[in-house]
Amino acid sequence: MIRLLVVDDSALMRKLLGSVFAAEGDFEVAFARDGDEALAELGRFLPDVVTLDVNMPGLDGLACLDRIMLDRPTPTVMVSSLTADGAEVTLDALDRGAIDFVAKPGGAVSLEMDRLGPLIVSKVRAAARARLRPTLRLADRVRARTTSFEGGRAERPRVKGRQIVRPPSPSPGPAPVPGAVDGIVLVGTSTGGPPALDALLSGLPADFPWPVVVAQHMPGSFTGPLARRLDGLCALRVQEAARPMPLAPGNVYVGKGDADVTLARRPSGLVVQPVPAHADYLWHPSVDRLVASALDLVDPARLVGVLMTGMGRDGAVTMSEMRRRGGRTIAESEETAVVWGMPGELVRAGGASVVTPLDDIAGALLEMVP
Incomplete structure (x- = not known):
């Protein structure tokens, strides 16, 4: 029971x-x-x-x-x-x-x-x-042993205690051209995802050379606040992909909830865009649909997939196909995943290039992305 x-x-x-x-x-x-x-x-x-x-x-x-x-x-x-x-x-x-x-x-x-x-x-x-x-x-539990709650309310903790100061863009060299990217990181997560995204993205530097597209299962009213929160916690620029947006290095695009997020090619280059949720996919934004759209447009060797905590198996099939076709994939290990459903299915399907704890995923990405 x-x-x-x-x-x-x-x-x-x-x-x-x-x-x-x-x-x-x-x-x-x-x-x-x-x-x-x-x-x-x-x-x-x-x-x-x-x-x-x-x-x-x-x-x-x-x-x-x-x-x-x-x-x-x-x-x-x-x-x-x-x-x-x-x-x-x-x-x-x-x-x-x-x-x-x-x-x-x-x-x-x-x-x-x-x-x-x-x-x-x-x-x-x-x-x-x-x-x-x-x-x-x-740390909060240790402090609680020596301090009391005033009026029954705990002091609101600061999120990770971090303050992000982004470095100014270097003066030499041209500014990044939207749509002109060397590769793309595709991230899928569900239950337990927001803190996992915080841990992953905060480990990447502001000059990370590939854009990152995130499919986090969430309602539409939540993904905008999630993107703003993550933007304040990491060195990369994080925004909700609520409209078609050109992909550019140093940026993270969080798929809009209650919809799916896909890649498309425009005359100016690749864009990330919201599309109506498709009934063939159980969870939205769908990781499988995002990865499938990327495989239709981008050389798999220029893709890295990251599958983190979440129930179900969304992303496992398409990321396994990505690896089979020459792409690379990272699965969060069972020891840190809140729910080892999605990454566990990727591992069981033989689709994970690397299986690693959450705190090591950013480091694994930095090794994979030139």
């Missing part, structure tokens, strides 16, 4: 979520109405996984998540609105240690739950099997 703690101040949401998981037959569910009750249940019920509402009175979702990760680290799935504010808070929660998030049903909640129920169950199951890094929030 999977022990699940549902934390939500709405009695209706608690009832609906309880019904969804009770119908599965292998969940034992406990409930909490707010953050304080959640912390009490954490020690009594000892859950395997938690669903945590972001907006609650008293000890809110972020403050409660802090306490969970400091007191008894437990895989946690945030329940968040899909608004811009909800995206920012959810990304903050992922930085603080949450495994994943699900959309809070709106409108006719009971009808929406019928539609969202299978997705919520799959994400909670994946979270229950997820790997929490032993060093997750370790």
Whole structure:
């Protein structure tokens, strides 16, 4: 049995979520109405996984998540609105240690739950099997032993504590020409992806010679805030590919959520562009569709694929084909992946040129890219 703690101040949401998981037959569910009750249940019920509402009175979702990760680290799935504010808070929660998030049903909640129920169950199951890094929030846990929380709220941590100062463009030599690139890095990730992208991109220098295109499974309201957040954390320029954009070195393009991201050739050169999500692909932006579009346009020897944490197998087939045709691929190893689904499928298919922990992926890329 999977022990699940549902934390939500709405009695209706608690009832609906309880019904969804009770119908599965292998969940034992406990409930909490707010953050304080959640912390009490954490020690009594000892859950395997938690669903945590972001907006609650008293000890809110972020403050409660802090306490969970400091007191008894437990895989946690945030329940968040899909608004811009909800995206920012959810990304903050992922930085603080949450495994994943699900959309809070709106409108006719009971009808929406019928539609969202299978997705919520799959994400909670994946979270229950997820790997929490032993060093997750370790420094914060040490500090928590000697300091107290004021008013029940933890101080909001700085993301990695980094401040990026980009060097000025060197004066000699021509500026990079959009569309004229020597090669492209294609990155796919899903559950646990935002912190993994932070770790990968922050290890690359501002003059990294190939553009990077990212397919991160996410709703459309989240990928813009994610790109802005990553842009503030790494030396490369990070932007959401919300319109056709020419590829240029030193840039990272995050595919727009609720759509797919592909490459196309224009008279001026290669562009990255959003395209309507295709029903043949389960997750969006689709890693497989991105890689397939690149293989149609670019010599595989000029492509490097990176597949990191995420449930499912998106990207495994096309990146295996990329390697077969002379491209190179990097799979995140099981020891660091929050969910070793996508990279694990690539390894099992024999499609990984390199299998390495998350902290070493940037170094492996630097060795592969001239």
